[in-house]
Amino acid sequence: MNQVDLEYQRLGRMILENGIEKGDRTGTGTISMFGSQLRFDLKKEGFPLLTTKRVAFRLIVSELLWFLKGDTNLRYLLQHNNHIWDEWGFQKWVESEDYKGPDMTNFGLRSQKDPEFNELYQEQLKIYQDKVLTDDDFAKKYGDLGEVYGKQWRSWEGADGKVYDQIQYIIDEIKRNPDSRRLICSSWSISSLEQQQLPPCHYAFQFYVAEGKLSCMFSMRSVDYFLGLPYNISSYALLTYLLAHECGLDVGELIFTGADTHIYLNHLEQVKEQLSREPRQLPTLKLNPDKKSIFDFEIEDIVLEGYDPHPAIKAPVAV
Ligand SMILES: Nc1nc(=O)c2c([nH]1)NC[C@@H]1CN(c3ccc(C(=O)N[C@@H](CCC(=O)O)C(=O)O)cc3)CN21
Numbered sequence: 405m406n407q408v409d410l411e412y413q414r415l416g417r418m419i420l421e422n423g424i425e426k427g428d429r430t431g432t433g434t435i436s437m438f439g440s441q442l443r444f445d446l447k448k449e450g451f452p453l454l455t456t457k458r459v460a461f462r463l464i465v466s467e468l469l470w471f472l473k474g475d476t477n478l479r480y481l482l483q484h485n486n487h488i489w490d491e492w493g494f495q496k497w498v499e500s501e502d503y504k505g506p507d508m509t510n511f512g513l514r515s516q517k518d519p520e521f522n523e524l525y526q527e528q529l530k531i532y533q534d535k536v537l538t539d540d541d542f543a544k545k546y547g548d549l550g551e552v553y554g555k556q557w558r559s560w561e562g563a564d565g566k567v568y569d570q571i572q573y574i575i576d577e578i579k580r581n582p583d584s585r586r587l588i589c590s591s592w593s594i595s596s597l598e599q600q601q602l603p604p605c606h607y608a609f610q611f612y613v614a615e616g617k618l619s620c621m622f623s624m625r626s627v628d629y630f631l632g633l634p635y636n637i638s639s640y641a642l643l644t645y646l647l648a649h650e651c652g653l654d655v656g657e658l659i660f661t662g663a664d665t666h667i668y669l670n671h672l673e674q675v676k677e678q679l680s681r682e683p684r685q686l687p688t689l690k691l692n693p694d695k696k697s698i699f700d701f702e703i704e705d706i707v708l709e710g711y712d713p714h715p716a717i718k719a720p721v722a723v
């Protein structure tokens with residue numbers, strides 16, 4: 405039986421049993437628990453993509469490659485039919501002086517409750533997506549999410565005015581000095597918070613090399629158990645596989661630590677359904693052996709085999 409789904413289900417039960425009801429920024433309401441950890445042996449287990457609901461692996465791949473390119477503009481995601489970040493770009497647009505359409509205040513919650521408003525919202529969202537895809541100036545101004553992950557990972561601006569590539573630093577250090585205890589990438593920058601559509605949730609990760617295996621630990625300040633966490637687990641697993649591939653290492657363990665770990669109140673039925681499902685065999689990951697540098701990987705170089713999950717479970721995202 406795969407430990408990834410079992411551990412994920414265990415965490416879900418723990419939140420439901422021990423969590424407390426707590427308000428949150430989005431106005432949705434959550435059951436929340438402070439402090440959580442999961443750990444998986446990547447070498448023993450197969451690729452950690454949940455099988456108790458279908459998770460769209462292609463969205464995880466295009467999002468991670470977007471981070472690795474240092475890109476922060478929605479255009480790349482939209483070109484790959486990935487819409488998981490749309491709401492946060494759209495928010496910037498509708499709150500701007502240039503937006504002249506119908507009032508979109510609080511569109512996240514209103515679109516869930518008011519079908520008439522939802523129609524208006526979908527219309528405006530479609531216009532926004534088309535403009536980001538086709539209008540260069542518009543995309544530059546309103547498709548950019550600000551100083552989010554891609555910027556912090558690949559071009560961190562130091563107080564000394566220099567620009568730092570944290571991913572390249574980690575790769576160089578793994579190759580030169582694998583015993584290093586400083587293989588860290590940090591995205592939390594207090595001076596950037598106002599320049600970010602959403603401050604980083606997974607704000608730091610660290611690698612560890614031992615016995616020829618590469619392990620990764622990632623930290624999250626805020627964890628959407630049902631929608632976000634399944635992506636975050638697979639995304640950091642994929643990053644670990646990519647780095648191990650480039651550095652000639654095996655994969656080791658993946659460790660997640662979360663602070664505010666929550667289930668949104670409008671995800672409760674979905675979570676209960678998922679907890680009732682029997683985990684299946686995990687898929688395996690195949691990377692194109694001809695690609696050496698992680699920065700050369702394209703979507704088609706990353707293939708998942710043997711994924712046979714339970715059906716997807718829909719849920720609204722809290723904006
Ligand atoms: N509330 C919240 N939860 C998150 O997980 C989250 C944010 N906000 N904001 C930024 C990013 C965007 N992420 C998201 C956003 C949407 C989905 C989502 O709706 N996933 C659906 C399928 C989406 C699709 O097929 O287009 C799913 O069933 O997994 C997942 C992660 C993760 N992050």
Ligand SMILES: O=c1ccn([C@H]2C[C@H](O)[C@@H](COP(=O)(O)O)O2)c(=O)[nH]1
Pocket residue numbers: 428429430602603605606626627628629631632633636722
């Ligand atoms: O990769 C991600 C990104 C976001 N989330 C979730 C965690 C929270 O539910 C929201 C962010 O809201 P804050 O009020 O800024 O904490 O997004 C995630 O789980 N994974």
